[in-house]
Amino acid sequence: MIRFDANYFDGKTSISRTVIFTLYGKKAEIRGVDTGFVFTVPLVDCEISPAIGNTPRLIRLPGGAMCEAVDLDAVAALEELKGEQKILRLVHFIEGRWKAALVSIAGIIIFAWFFVVFGIPAIAEKAAFAVSADILNEVSNQTLEVLENRFLKPSELDQSRIDKLRRDFEEVLADVCRDEQCRVEFRKSPVVGPNAFALPSGLIIVTDELVEASENERELIGILLHEAAHIKERHGLRGIIQNTGVFIMVSVFVGDVASITSIAASLPTLLAQAGYSREFEREADEYAVRYFHQKGWDTESYREILVRITEKMTRYPGDSLLSSHPITEERVEDILKLEEALAGG
Amino acid sequence: MSREEPGFQDDKCSICGSEIDAHGSEERLCRKCEREVTGEANPDQDESVAGPYIADTRTYDIRFTGSAGEFFRIWIVNTFLTIITLGIYAAWAKVRNRQYFYRNTLLDGHVFDYTANPVAILKGNLIVGGGAVIYAMTEVFNPLYSAMVVLVFSLFIPFLVYKSLRFMSRNSVYRNVSFGFRGSLSDSYVTYLLYPFLIPFTLGLIMPYWAYAKKKYFFGNMQFGTTENKFRGKPGSFYAKYAQVSVFTVSVLILIGVVTFAGKSAISELFTGYTGVQNGMVLLFMFMFYMALFMFVTLIQQYIYAWMTNYCFIQSSLGSLSFQSTLKGKSLMWIRVTNVAAILFSLGLLIPWAQIRRTRYILENLKVVTDGNLDEFQAASRPEEGALGEASTDFFDLEIGL
Numbered sequence: 001m002i003r004f005d006a007n008y009f010d011g012k013t014s015i016s017r018t019v020i021f022t023l024y025g026k027k028a029e030i031r032g033v034d035t036g037f038v039f040t041v042p043l044v045d046c047e048i049s050p051a052i053g054n055t056p057r058l059i060r061l062p063g064g065a066m067c068e069a070v071d072l073d074a075v076a077a078l079e080e081l082k083g084e085q086k087i088l089r090l091v092h093f094i095e096g097r098w099k100a101a102l103v104s105i106a107g108i109i110i111f112a113w114f115f116v117v118f119g120i121p122a123i124a125e126k127a128a129f130a131v132s133a134d135i136l137n138e139v140s141n142q143t144l145e146v147l148e149n150r151f152l153k154p155s156e157l158d159q160s161r162i163d164k165l166r167r168d169f170e171e172v173l174a175d176v177c178r179d180e181q182c183r184v185e186f187r188k189s190p191v192v193g194p195n196a197f198a199l200p201s202g203l204i205i206v207t208d209e210l211v212e213a214s215e216n217e218r219e220l221i222g223i224l225l226h227e228a229a230h231i232k233e234r235h236g237l238r239g240i241i242q243n244t245g246v247f248i249m250v251s252v253f254v255g256d257v258a259s260i261t262s263i264a265a266s267l268p269t270l271l272a273q274a275g276y277s278r279e280f281e282r283e284a285d286e287y288a289v290r291y292f293h294q295k296g297w298d299t300e301s302y303r304e305i306l307v308r309i310t311e312k313m314t315r316y317p318g319d320s321l322l323s324s325h326p327i328t329e330e331r332v333e334d335i336l337k338l339e340e341a342l343a344g345g
Numbered sequence: 346m347s348r349e350e351p352g353f354q355d356d357k358c359s360i361c362g363s364e365i366d367a368h369g370s371e372e373r374l375c376r377k378c379e380r381e382v383t384g385e386a387n388p389d390q391d392e393s394v395a396g397p398y399i400a401d402t403r404t405y406d407i408r409f410t411g412s413a414g415e416f417f418r419i420w421i422v423n424t425f426l427t428i429i430t431l432g433i434y435a436a437w438a439k440v441r442n443r444q445y446f447y448r449n450t451l452l453d454g455h456v457f458d459y460t461a462n463p464v465a466i467l468k469g470n471l472i473v474g475g476g477a478v479i480y481a482m483t484e485v486f487n488p489l490y491s492a493m494v495v496l497v498f499s500l501f502i503p504f505l506v507y508k509s510l511r512f513m514s515r516n517s518v519y520r521n522v523s524f525g526f527r528g529s530l531s532d533s534y535v536t537y538l539l540y541p542f543l544i545p546f547t548l549g550l551i552m553p554y555w556a557y558a559k560k561k562y563f564f565g566n567m568q569f570g571t572t573e574n575k576f577r578g579k580p581g582s583f584y585a586k587y588a589q590v591s592v593f594t595v596s597v598l599i600l601i602g603v604v605t606f607a608g609k610s611a612i613s614e615l616f617t618g619y620t621g622v623q624n625g626m627v628l629l630f631m632f633m634f635y636m637a638l639f640m641f642v643t644l645i646q647q648y649i650y651a652w653m654t655n656y657c658f659i660q661s662s663l664g665s666l667s668f669q670s671t672l673k674g675k676s677l678m679w680i681r682v683t684n685v686a687a688i689l690f691s692l693g694l695l696i697p698w699a700q701i702r703r704t705r706y707i708l709e710n711l712k713v714v715t716d717g718n719l720d721e722f723q724a725a726s727r728p729e730e731g732a733l734g735e736a737s738t739d740f741f742d743l744e745i746g747l
């Protein structure tokens with residue numbers, strides 16, 4: 001027989017009465033200790049609030065009254081008999097165990113890692129390729145406007161040189177950008193320095209400083225291919241979506257966006273975002289190297305200009321060639337490795 | 346048995362064995378012994394806080410029995426379940442986390458309870474999540490649209506605050522009597538849309554009044570059962586406190602600025618020629634500067650929070666009940682600074698510990714004073730409230746209520 005002491009509240013006033021709760025078969029008897037009132041209710045109609053920690057249990061009776069009990073074992077037995085709330089009872093059981101806490105930590109890390117490394121990029125890829133060309137153009141035009149106002153000036157290269165470069169570049173682009181409308185523009189930008197960057201619409205901006213830093217045209221073609229790969233793979237858009245995804249995930253995990261705990265969350269967010277951008281750069285480099293291989297060129301010129309512009313870099317906005325890039329040495333090593341693999345295979 | 350059983354022992358103090366007086370005696374100790382154990386002064390005779398001595402006045406401490414280790418397990422298990430269910434379980438996790446805090450809060454030996462239905466919160470989460478996705482998408486495609494989304498959302502904030510306060514209070518229960526919120530939607534629009542809109546036009550001079558209005562909207566509209574809370578707070582007090590804090594803040598910021606400038610030039614002077622040492626010293630100095638600034642900003646925030654909470658409780662009366670709140674800005678600042686450090690160095694694992702610690706400090710500084718007793722409240726009957734408001738404000742972390 002289950003019997004325990006409880007505090008009884010009738011639900012109409014805040015008066016507390018001491019009662020004894022006794023279970024007879026399928027009926028519960030509530031008997032006042034000093035007041036002498038007594039009544040029975042069917043157990044099925046009693047609603048036992050889910051257990052949490054070692055806190056008192058609350059049993060809601062039909063008609064709006066409530067019993068508050070601290071005899072946790074007795075109420076657990078009552079709950080067992082009633083047989084409801086199986087999932088929350090299991091959750092409560094798990095919450096009481098340190099081993100489960102450790103498993104949860106491991107589970108969270110594994111799941112978060114899996115989601116960040118595979119889940120978010122997959123979703124972002126799907127989403128980025130679902131975006132229509134109109135929207136890409138609109139986004140790009142807005143970005144371009146900002147860049148033009150703040151960082152870019154008209155090119156000061158000789159018109160003849162620009163024409164020559166444009167012709168050669170467009171030949172390469174016609175080769176690689178079959179579904180995209182890739183085109184090249186030249187701009188002077190002391191702020192950006194020797195660099196090139198791609199807008200999602202297909203526009204590639206090459207700075208005068210980059211042209212001046214190059215020693216031959218093949219170097220520039222390497223950079224051009226790298227940027228074309230960003231456009232073809234929609235890296236810019238995917239990057240934004242992935243970063244937003246990480247931000248949302250971290251916010252959900254931490255529980256709120258604007259509190260101190262978001263400071264703690266910003267480090268893993270930054271790490272994940274740096275990882276994504278590194279992956280895109282590797283992909284873009286790989287694309288350039290494969291093109292070089294097809295043409296039977298070696299990658300020396302491409303590697304050399306990467307090293308040279310890293311040395312000359314000042315500052316760079318937005319999705320530029322080297323912003324948040326992995327250390328150039330590592331990229332050069334990866335390029336060499338890939339080149340060897342392609343040559344071997 | 347894991348917990349002391351309130352209310353079922355004979356009416357004798359377990360230390361001195363003296364009779365315990367009739368009501369409010371669910372603790373096993375008589376009031377004299379309890380005071381000795383907790384090291385408190387006799388609040389009944391502390392006239393500066395409790396007002397003139399009244400023979401029948403009783404002071405009830407609020408006890409918080411939550412433990413960091415226990416809550417850590419609940420928190421981490423529920424976070425895990427939330428993640429593997431792709432956020433669906435978040436509603437249940439939220440209810441459990443909150444129930445842990447409510448049911449570990451004891452007044453006169455009885456616990457508070459949080460009765461929100463997780464399914465209602467799930468619906469709210471889905472709607473809010475949909476809004477967040479729309480916002481994120483417009484952010485990607487056209488920042489102009491996302492500005493519009495923010496604008497539209499700000500038109501909704503007063504509605505969400507209103508809904509959320511109703512939902513939260515309706516689902517807060519003590520002794521099987523629900524709290525309630527009777528503030529009107531139009532007052533919410535005045536408080537949360539009109540006043541903030543006026544800030545630039547009044548050169549910020551409306552800020553203290555706005556702070557007052559938010560507190561009045563909350564404390565002035567709360568009720569327990571049918572008993573309405575009376576809020577006697579005055580805008581003048583807010584203006585006085587804000588003026589005092591502003592003067593203090595400005596002078597300290599000037600001081601910090603001067604010390605930094607002087608320090609930096611002194612370092613340059615002292616270590617001229619030793620560039621490495623000089624740069625190192627400047628870095629160290631800048632680090633100390635930012636630490637000092639962070640501590641100071643935290644101190645100001647926590648000081649205002651402490652003052653406001655104390656003031657609003659002291660200026661409230663709920664039927665025969667009045668309140669004492671004795672938070673100290675310095676203690677809250679210390680808790681906040683060490684919490685931030687602990688959370689950073691534990692990579693977030695000490696979040697539950699930090700929450701428990703801060704909640705304990707705040708609740709254990711709150712006391713309920715009455716010349717009647719806690720049995721006299723009548724329950725009210727009210728309609729159900731959806732969870733949309735509560736989930737939204739939770740998601741966007743609106744600073745509402747306490």
Ligand SMILES: [Zn+2]
Nearest residue numbers: 281284320321
């Ligand atoms: Zn790149």
